[in-house]
Amino acid sequence: MEEVKVREIRHASGGIWKREYYLGETLHRTDGPAVEEFHEYGPLKWRAWYYRGLYHRPDGPAVEGYYDHGQVAFRSWYHMGSLHREGGPAVEEFYEDGKPIYRAWYKRGKLHREDGPAEESYAPDGRRIYARWFFEGEETTEEGLRRLVALSRIRKATAKDIGV
16 A cells, blocks of 8 residues: 655745645545645644545535634535535635635535525625525526425425335
């Protein structure tokens, strides 16, 4: 079995700028992030989990970024290279005070949400600036989403009843 190798790049000041884990020529690590990049004076800037070259993390966001004071700036959930998260937004961006800027729900790489807008953007005061509804990657209206969700549930129930 091939060994995972670590590569470190340093700032001129001597501190670590970037640490990367490779399996052969491919970013890969199963027990932590495969890439970590640091601000010049130490704090973590961003990190990413990779599995055989693809963004992937089964138990949390695969990509996380931080402001220089440590507050989360962004995070994204991936499954085998595709944006995907069950039960919450797969993409989140935050203002420095922690309030949301942007949120997007994805299922298997496609914008998708059944209980609200799949994309939302917010002003610094917390007001929602815009919202867009998507079902399996196709943009729709709020009313259209309700119809598509109802139709999808009928199809699933019918398929179950006939044993498909």
